[in-house]
């Protein structure tokens with residue numbers, strides 16, 4: 001049976017790990033897919049018959065030097081690439097999977113076209129699945145969307161939710177510490193650092209985005225919470241979610257340097273909240289909660305000995321309660337690194353292989 005074509009958008013940290021891993025697949029898995037295109041933000045490589053292994057090894061080596069596809073001989077511009085890619089995912093074309101490991105909105109038109117025409121879509125990029133509900137519906141319409149790496153990186157969180165639902169269980173609540181950055185921050189606060197000291201340390205250690213407010217604002221956690229909620233059938237928009245930011249609005253408009261200088265203005269408020277929690281034997285954690293009352297994202301005071309209170313450092317923890325997994329059975333818990341290029345790349349690769357297998361099993365029939 002012929003292999004499923006793969007078009008891969010975004011060869012950054014995760015994308016390069018994915019490429020490397022796909023170069024050392026077992027022969028049976030390697031035969032299931034054929035990588036026909038790769039792109040970064042500047043340029044692309046594509047070929048109707050599949051990219052040569054030597055070229056891909058060259059690309060991995062080039063990315064290790066932080067260079068672009070534009071530095072490789074034989075590359076083409078993005079306009080020409082997207083024209084070609086749109087033809088690949090037209091109705092009646094051989095089964096193709098579009099993989100998005102960018103952090104961009106620009107890939108959405110190609111993803112939507114692929115989904116509308118019965119092709120596959122695999123995402124590490126959270127933006128498409130946390131866009132509007134109508135975009136979510138359109139991406140899911142053909143049943144060929146996979147997005148495991150968008151929540152918990154390589155941890156099989158969405159796999160577990162899928163298996164629970166397919167076996168007739170009903171998910172009643174999901175709680176999660178979904179940000180390694182904020183996990184690290186709250187561990188530092190618990191160790192006695194001030195808010196401003198903990199933010200500086202997290203930034204120095206490379207845990208935060210260059211502008212730490214991108215993490216402190218809670219939007220990354222909110223996108224993941226929305227994806228979890230939609231995965232269990234909730235219909236809602238990102239704008240419906242109450243999100244508690246970890247800095248006051250008056251520090252929002254500052255430059256990064258100004259924010260870092262004025263972060264100490266938040267120290268007293270945080271220290272008071274920590275003391276209040278400690279007086280009850282509790283600690284503060286930044287949690288996402290999905291349950292019958294809705295979805296919420298923010299700081300919660302939890303007993304030190306509870307599942308979330310006991311977790312220190314940057315690991316993620318997702319706790320799932322269902323009709324079957326409820327008291328006296330403990331909820332299902334998935335814990336481990338929720339970021340990292342290699343584990344995230346592997347999460348994407350598993351989705352690609354599973355989807356390719358399903359598409360081939362459907363007789364590699366022409367898409368709808």
Ligand SMILES: NC(=O)c1ccc[n+]([C@@H]2O[C@H](COP(=O)([O-])OP(=O)(O)OC[C@H]3O[C@@H](n4cnc5c(N)ncnc54)[C@H](OP(=O)(O)O)[C@@H]3O)[C@@H](O)[C@H]2O)c1
Nearest residue numbers: 010011012013014040041101102103104106124125339340
């Ligand atoms: N890193 C993790 O641990 C992790 C975990 C879970 C999920 N994710 C998600 O995975 C995605 C990738 O993360 P990353 O850490 O690999 O980020 P990254 O290193 O910044 O890589 C992003 C890549 O996308 C490319 N790109 C940007 N816009 C593009 C466009 N319009 N068309 C084609 N390529 C485009 C960039 O090109 P240039 O190289 O030319 O800039 C870069 O190669 C993100 O959505 C992230 O949220 C990451």
